[in-house]
Amino acid sequence: MYQYLDRTAAELVPTDQLLLSSMRQWVASMRAGRCPCSVLGPVLQGQGLAEMLPDFNMAMLLLEREGLSQLRFKPPYAADIGDDEALLLSLHALARAGAQPCVNAVIEQIVKPEARLPLSVAVARIAVAFVR
Incomplete structure (x- = not known):
């Protein structure tokens, strides 16, 4: 998460x-x-990532409706990266790196138990879309 804090979106x-x-x-x-x-x-x-849309939408819906707390997002064109945004960017980076135990640890901290498996699957599929 910390690799995303104190950076701008343009630096990503x-x-x-x-x-x-x-x-x-x-x-x-x-x-x-x-x-x-x-x-x-x-x-x-x-x-070239259209196949990612259903999984991305599912992940965001789960975060919104099954989150343990309300995540905060900056406006679309904000330059800086918020704490919750950094956490989610880290989650996706961990998934792309194949660090499933770390992915699960993050997911446990952000959504209710019944949403953990569906979110894990959605995040994994998003990672696969980027690897192709």
Whole structure:
């Protein structure tokens, strides 16, 4: 998590920039009463990651509805990275690195027990989409 704090979004590698932007856009869309998939679909399609959308949407829904606390996200074009955003970027980085025990440890801290397995599966599938 700490590798993302005190950095700007522009300093992130492209994968993390896309994840951060997607998380923020998802939250902004939900708050505005819009379908986040209709906003994110074209963006992910343009990056060759359209197959990631259902899993990304599921992960964000689980975080929103089954979270142990309300996660905070910056506005879509904010330069700095928030604490909760850094935590989620770390979660995805751990998944891409294949560090499943660490992924599980993070997930246990952020969602209710019944949401842990579905979130773990969604995060793993997102990681696979980026590896392709």
